[in-house]
Amino acid sequence: MTVATLASEPSSRDRILDVAEGLFARRGYAGVGMKEVADGVGLGKSSVFHHFASKAELYSAVCARILSTIEDRLVRSLAEGGAPQVRLERLVGELMELLAAHPSYARLLLRSLFEDDDLAGDGPEEQAAQRAIGGIMESMATLLKEGMASGVFRASSVPHVLLLTVGQIAFPFASGEFGQEVLGKDVFDPAQVKRLKKEALELVQFGLVEQGRA
Amino acid sequence: MTVATLASEPSSRDRILDVAEGLFARRGYAGVGMKEVADGVGLGKSSVFHHFASKAELYSAVCARILSTIEDRLVRSLAEGGAPQVRLERLVGELMELLAAHPSYARLLLRSLFEDDDLAGDGPEEQAAQRAIGGIMESMATLLKEGMASGVFRASSVPHVLLLTVGQIAFPFASGEFGQEVLGKDVFDPAQVKRLKKEALELVQFGLVEQGRA
DNA sequence: GTCTATAGGGAGATAGAC
DNA sequence: GTCTATCTCCCTATAGAC
Known part of the structure; x- marks a missing residue:
């Protein structure tokens, strides 16, 4: 782990992570080879191995970075209260x-959940990833529990609804x-994202919020 | 395509499909090698290549078999009316x-959707798979449209809700x-499946069915 | 930190005997 | 239909110069 530079150019390490993520x-x-990653960055394969000791380590680092980003955002969101x-x-x-x-986030994370050899190695990146997943799921579970306890959400099984x-x-x-x-259009097109958000919110809300059904 | 035997023993082809599916x-x-598939069936690698000309063809056949099964079930279900x-x-x-x-179905199908080199080859199995996907999605879309047209379902964007x-x-x-x-328990445990079904039905129903909100 | 060269193994696929 | 043997290629990873 090198110290962050003040210059704006991303380090080789970060550029490798970006390419590998995609x-x-x-x-x-x-399905991905280290040569492919190296080519994408514009480096030799050996240079990639200089930054990440193995392909598994690179993969873990990619996952950990994504999960930390998501956890940060969720924790900040929940801290705003209401x-x-x-x-x-x-x-x-x-x-x-x-x-x-x-666009890589959902695809990569869902894929990682489907691997049977889980990323439960003992490297520091794997531990960080596991901790982040735990934090994410627990924040959401806590929110659901609070809502149900206060009668705002319909009583139901928190883990099943979470999944x-x-x-x-x-x-x-x-x-x-x-x-x-x-x-019929790109899922990541802003208009489609907006519509997906609206529909998801309505589905979740009217599916969870108590509204006159004792 | 060989003729189905009256004897109950599954053909080598079917046993290969079963192992490959898992x-x-x-x-x-x-992540899967043809040697691994062959070992799982108890055959040599070359014997597998005798039944499926390539790994891609085997994969397509596995996907097509699953999708046809699902389509059949859905079509039959919808035909019951109501x-x-x-x-x-x-x-x-x-x-x-x-x-x-x-247990292989959801995992394999979601995985197949995430592949960027889609299975849109021109083999007969690929075509069957594509046709089945089309049938599945169209049946569901039609159902949603009918429900919205008759005012039973909340008006919303059919494709977004479908996704x-x-x-x-x-x-x-x-x-x-x-x-x-x-x-905390196996997802495929009957009790968990039952609970997941219940929660999903309640989420979908109370999220789609009009209930006193003009 | 980056490179060339290479080790060592496993992949998909084919040839041809039985 | 199944086998053994083999081809060719590409994979992860390492060695060591610059």
């Missing part, structure tokens, strides 16, 4: 905007060409 | 049961160890 998102861990209803709406909206602003909702929010931004075919 | 679901296209509300409830329930009964809902339904069954950690 490739891993599109083709998965096994009624559970308001916090939930803000959280879903910001999460979707974050995923929309970084369903995560899929609902993340899938559209991971669905690639499929999503494009369903919508 | 492996592709867990490790993705690039009010849009009833048909939607039945469709979501049956789809989730199908995904729950075949969000597909993610909600499929993700839990594709989420693997992540889902297990969130729920």
Whole structure:
């Protein structure tokens, strides 16, 4: 870990992470070669190995960076306070905007969940990633619990609703060409993102908020 | 394509498809080797190549088989008729049961959507797969449109809701160890499946069905 | 930090005997 | 239909010069 420079040029390390993020998102861990990453950055393959000791380590670093970014955003969002209803709406909206602003995020994260050999190695990056996932899920679970306890949200099983909702929010931004075919337009087009946000918020809200059904 | 035998023993071709389905679901296209598939079936690698000319063809055949199964089930479900509300409830329930009964399905299908080199080759299996996807999505879209036209469903954008809902339904069954950690129990355990179905139905229903909000 | 060269293994696919 | 043997290529990773 080198010290951040004041100059604006991104370090080789960061440029490698950027390229690897895009490739891993599109083709998965096994589908990407280190040579491909190196070519994308404009370096030799050996130079990539100088910054990341192995392909697995590079992958972990990519995942950890994404998860930390998401966790930061969610924690900040929840810290702004407000009624559970308001916090939930803000959280879903910001999460979707974050995923929309970084097309690799949803795709890479969902892919990483599908790997059976989980990234539960013992490297520091893996630990950071696991911690971030834990933080993300626990913040959301806490919010749901509070809302249900106060009667604002419909009583239901927090973990099950959590799992369903995560899929609902993340899938559209991971669905690639499929999503494009369903919508008829690019999923990441601002107008489509806006519409997805609106529909998701209405689905979540009217599905969770108590409204006269005892 | 050989003729189906009356004997109950599955053909080598079917056994290859079974093994490949599980492996592709867990490790993705690039993460699986033909040797691995052959070992799983108990054959030599060359024997697998006798049944499927290439790895890509094997993958397409696996996808096509799954998609046809799902399409059949959905078409049959929708043909049973009933009010849009009833048909939607039945469709979501049956789809989730199908995904729950075949742990590879959701994982493999979501993975296949994430590949950027889509399976849009011109082989017959690819065409069958594409046709099945089209049929599945169109049936669901038609159902939503009918419900909205008759005022039973809240007016909204059919494609966007479709995309969000597909993610909600499929993700839990594709989420693997992540889902297990969130729920504290195996996602495919009958009790968990039942609960997921209940929560999903309530989310979809109260999010779509008009209930006193002009 | 970046490079060339290479080790060592495994991949997809083919040839041809049985 | 299944096998053994093999071809060719590309993979992760390392060695060591600059």
